[in-house]
Amino acid sequence: MxxxxxxxxxxxxxxxxxxxxxxxxxxxxxxxxxxxxxxxEIVAKANAYAKERDDLRDSLAAMTAERDRLAAEKTEASAQTLQASKQLEAANRRADEAEAEIDRLRHAIATAPSSDPAIVLWNLVSQQTKKGVAWVRSKIPADSPALPWYDKTVDVATQVGCIAVKAADAFMRWAVPKAIELFNRGKAELEARMEKK
Known part of the structure; x- marks a missing residue:
């Protein structure tokens, strides 16, 4: 046989x-x-935000230098005669405008979106979810008895979603190394079997 x-x-x-x-x-x-x-895609979006923030910082530096120059001009103009009082008023106005622009640029930098890809992705998901919830809520009449139940459901779903995101993150941190280890083990076993043949 x-x-x-x-x-x-x-x-x-x-x-x-x-x-x-x-x-x-x-x-x-x-x-x-x-x-x-x-x-x-996330990295490209984050890079665009970073460039925008850098441009705002450059504008802030330029406006700060302009403000300092105008402040020096303002001090110099205050020592001059009546004709200089007109220049002083103009310098004061421009200095105030520069100060307002500096405040605006500082606010723009403080409220600029983060360039971290994970935060960009999270903000995008949150924004789309909020739009969806608001759209559905707008379809429910204001005097409907379902409206309070909808709001409670959204609150509970938000809490459950936050817990799910944290759990998924913890699971991925645990599972990815395990999956890689299993894949490498399977690959090694396959190679060993292929060598035997």
Whole structure:
């Protein structure tokens, strides 16, 4: 009797394992490509915010220098004669305008969106969710008894969502290293089996 029939199930099992691993590898690559694409979009948006903030800082520096120059001009003009009083008024007005512009630029820098990709993504998701909730709420009449229930449901869903996000983050921090470890183990086992053949 030959031993070929007994090796045939082992070959089928090996092929099944190889096919499964190939499918898992293909799925992992597709997920990686999707995540790379999303990350590039977030990074591009974050870079745009960072450039805008840098431009605002440059404008602030220029306006601060202008304010200092105008303040010096204002001091100099105050020592001059009646004709200089007109210059003093103009310098005062321009200095006040410069001070107002500095306040505006400081406020713009303070309220500029963060350039951190995770924060940009979170803000985008939050903004879209708030728009959706507001749209649905606007469709419920103000005197409807369902309105308080809707508001309570939104509050509960918000709390559950926050807990879910924290749990998902903790799970991903735990699961990703485990998945990589399992993938590497499977790859090593596959290579070892391929070498035996």
């Amino acid at each position: 030959s031993e070929e029939p007994s090796s045939q199930p082992e070959d089928t099992v090996s092929r099944t394992v190889v096919n499964n691993l190939q499918e898992q590898l293909k799925a992992t690559r597709m997920e990686r490509d999707r995540q790379i694409f999303e990350k590039s």
